[in-house]
Amino acid sequence: MQVPHTVKxxxxxxxxxHARLIEKNIRRAGVTNELVPFVTGGEALDxxxxxxxxxxxxxGQPILILLDLNLPDMSGLDILERIKANAHMRRIMVIVLTxxxxxxxxxxxxxxxxxxxxxxxxxxxxxVHAIQQLGMFVSIMKIPEVE
Numbered sequence: 633m634q635v636p637h638t639v640k641x642x643x644x645x646x647x648x649x650h651a652r653l654i655e656k657n658i659r660r661a662g663v664t665n666e667l668v669p670f671v672t673g674g675e676a677l678d679x680x681x682x683x684x685x686x687x688x689x690x691x692g693q694p695i696l697i698l699l700d701l702n703l704p705d706m707s708g709l710d711i712l713e714r715i716k717a718n719a720h721m722r723r724i725m726v727i728v729l730t731x732x733x734x735x736x737x738x739x740x741x742x743x744x745x746x747x748x749x750x751x752x753x754x755x756x757x758x759x760v761h762a763i764q765q766l767g768m769f770v771s772i773m774k775i776p777e778v779e
Contacts, residue, residue: 638665638666638694639665639694639695639696640665640666640668640693640694640695640696641658641663641665641666641667641668641695641696641697641698642667642668642670642676642679642680642695642696642697642698643655643667643668643669643670643697643698644669644670644673644676644697644698644699644700644703644708644711645669645670645671645698645700645729646671646672646700646702646703646704647700648671650700650729650752651669654698654729655667655669657764660764661764671703671704672703672704672705672706673703673705673706673707673708673710673711674705674706676711677711677714680695680697680715680721681714681718681721686718686720687715687718687719687720687721687778688720690720690721690778691720691778692778693778694778695721695724695725695778696724696725696726696727697715697724697725697726697727698727698729699711699712699726699727699728699729699730699746700728700729700730701728701730701732701737701741702730702731702732708728708730709737709740709741709744712726712728712741712744712745712746713744715745716744716745720778721778722745723778724778725747725748726745726746726747726748727746727747727748727749727750728741728746728748728749728750729750729752730749730750730751730752731751731752732751733751738751748769
């Protein structure tokens with residue numbers, strides 16, 4: 633099954649084990665869309681904003697971002713803020729996936745425009761279950777195109 637409109641999934645996750653688990657469970661849910669992984673925020677922003685930094689390169693392309701907040705080179709909050717402040721990218725769906733469950737950070741993510749916030753449980757079996765549910769959720773989402 634493919635998420636509608638050939639949605640490109642951009643995963644920004646520095647933990648290789650978490651990244652593998654996320655992809656595996658998204659695939660298990662039947663999502664076959666292209667998944668583009670990034671380990672650092674800088675690389676992800678370069679890709680998303682394109683060569684001219686405008687984000688216009690993705691006009692007409694629906695994109696889903698899976699975003700970890702704790703990255704080696706920058707905060708996921710900074711990435712979220714840059715994406716949502718960009719005229720072409722502001723409607724991109726962003727799912728925050730992070731180990732932090734601080735209510736202030738959750739509120740900040742929603743204030744910046746996150747669509748969904750998923751706290752990754754520290755216990756492996758609970759983490760697997762949460763990611764399996766995410767895979768099912770991704771398989772039925774409707775995602776707007778980049779303007």
